[in-house]
Amino acid sequence: MDAPQLQMHIAMYPWLAMGHITTYLHLANKLAKRRHRISFFIPKRTKAKVEHYNLYPHLITFIPITIPHVDGLPPQAETTFDVPLSLATLFMTAMDRTKKDIEPLLHELKPNVVFFDFALWIPSLARSLGIKSLQYITVNVMSVAFIESMKKQCQQNNLVEDDEMNLMNSPPAGFPDSSIKLHAHEVRGLASFMKLEVGGVSFMDHVCTGANLSDAVGFRGCREIEGQYAEFLESFYWKPLLLSGPGLPDPPNSTLEQKWAQWLARFNPGSVIYCAFGSECRMVQDQFKELLLGLELTGFPFLAALKAPIGFESVEEAMPEGFKERVHGRGIVHGGWVQQTLILDHPSIGCFITHCGASSLLEALVNKCQLVMLPNVLDQIFNARMMSSSFKAGVEVEKGEEDGLFTKESVCKAVKTVMDDESEVGRQVRENHLKLRNILSSKDLENTYNDSFCHKLQELLGG
Known part of the structure; x- marks a missing residue:
């Protein structure tokens, strides 16, 4: 593999859920393999739970942060793993309150780019420090494309709640896959989720606003499988949409118990x-x-x-x-x-x-x-x-x-x-x-996407 022209320094601040943290860390390993440096913001006690995933400790540095207490969260809670699902949104408030700690860290570290998913204040903060931002979304491209297009269709037609619920039963107009339909209980669950608010901002808007404000948007995935959804979603963002590859698990270095x-x-x-x-x-x-x-x-x-x-x-x-x-x-x-x-x-x-x-x-x-x-x-x-x-x-x-x-x-x-x-x-x-x-399993699929992802990041940075 040829060495990249520019060794990037990337900061990462994923949503406070173990699935998001490990997905970001797996991506960090792919990037570190290509000799890029990673500064990974992570709650102090959670660091010990994921250190074994760090395959390049000389390039991936964990930056421990303290998660502020929020009324309703148990003491010592750091991730959604520590609480029932009903309390998960309180971590959004906690995450927003870490802004005062993240700002001096970014100012000191001076990374080229910062990856985030739910912290919608990252893009403006990064821009004020001369840092690029990329919203790296851990859910699949299709789900975001469906929700984004459905949300836009509701807004354009000034739909009331009942009409909105009916609309979600079938794919939004123009959505590339007519086979994707939701059941009644799923529609209600999605509608409830989209109405959840944190600090006056809906949970879903944390994702959508982040995409609008960031310099680029990234997903784990490949066009061979999710191409039609990626192309559809690109029409909403009008900015680079980067696919980092399917994220295949690294070959295990252990044997089954x-x-x-x-x-x-x-x-x-x-x-x-x-x-x-x-x-x-x-x-x-x-x-x-x-x-x-x-x-x-x-x-x-x-x-x-x-x-x-x-x-x-x-x-x-x-x-x-x-x-x-x-x-x-x-x-x-x-x-x-x-x-x-x-x-x-x-x-x-x-x-x-x-x-x-x-x-x-x-x-x-x-x-x-x-x-x-x-x-x-x-x-x-x-x-x-x-x-x-x-x-x-x-x-x-x-x-x-x-x-x-x-x-x-x-x-x-x-x-x-x-x-x-x-x-x-x-x-x-x-x-x-x-x-x-x-x-x-096709030869070099993962490596080709990883290399392309890095190349497009370098283009974003002007390298």
């Missing part, structure tokens, strides 16, 4: 269901039970790595009565962390039930396991809809149109559909998954 390797080795290739919903998702107990009973109903062996449901300290105390005894020997529900990348790569895994977080989805797409999607919030819903409706590379678990609830039968049905390679749908999702896997 012996207890999991030995357990998985007991089963036939492609026969085990793996189920996991990321580091922050906590279900209500009724849905937690339905999920476990659905896994039992499939008859397949399974490994479920799940957080204890809301109101419970452990997964064991929330299990259905008699469940543990009935699935003994073929099913495990684990409440702790597991090596997901290595598990998905194991030949015994045939199906992955995922919440469709961007990183989990990508890890699944580069492996051979089939996708069953059970999204929880916002961008996860768009990720799932893109895979199931647009690419037809997986199957979503059916939910109630109005209440958004799933049943053990719907979990079982989705799993059996993708595991049956004789059915038409089963064959279709396998073929389409393979097409996406081949795109993502």
Whole structure:
């Protein structure tokens, strides 16, 4: 790889959620690999949780910051991981209050450019210091394109709330993918999210305003998969839109824990269901039970790595009565962390039930396991809809149109559909998954995008 003409110094300040922080840090590693320096603003105690992701400590420097206390947040809370979803918006207030600390740091560090996602005050602050700003958005291009275009259409037509809700049931005018539609419960959830306010500014406007004020906008993704959405979104921004590449996980430098390797080795290739919903998702107990009973109903062996449901300290105390005894020997529900990348790569895994977080989805797409999607919030819903409706590379678990609830039968049905390679749908999702896997695995795709991302950043800086 040729050395870049300009060694950039990049500051990063991601939203205070572990998924955003780790996504930014993975990007930092890609940039540091190309000899660029990174100053990474991170809450003091959270630093220890992510230091192991830093592959280039001589180039990536963590800058610890103190998160101001906000009434309603528990003491010591630093990220959304520390609180229930209902309190997440309070971190926006906390983040806004860090401006007085970030300003002298940027003045002292003098980076060429600062990356941010939700801190809408970054662009004007950076500009006053002669620093460029790039809003690097961690959710997929399609979800932002859908919401931006829908929001614009509502404003242009002066729609009242009921009309706005109706509009969200189908793609906005001109949106490039007619297959993407939302269910009634998803529309209500999205509408509620868009109305959330922090300091008089809606949560969504923190993203939209940041895009309007920044010098450029960036996404994790590639045009081979999300090109139509990127082109559509570019027409809204009228500024550079940079894609950093799919963000493929780095090859693991460890081996699967012996207890999991030995357990998985007991089963036939492609026969085990793996189920996991990321580091922050906590279900209500009724849905937690339905999920476990659905896994039992499939008859397949399974490994479920799940957080204890809301109101419970452990997964064991929330299990259905008699469940543990009935699935003994073929099913495990684990409440702790597991090596997901290595598990998905194991030949015994045939199906992955995922919440469709961007990183989990990508890890699944580069492996051979089939996708069953059970999204929880916002961008996860768009990720799932893109895979199931647009690419037809997986199957979503059916939910109630109005209440958004799933049943053990719907979990079982989705799993059996993708595991049956004789059915038409089963064959279709396998073929389409393979097409996406081949795109993502194509030689030098990631490196080409990473290099192009750096080159366009240098152009933005005038280098």
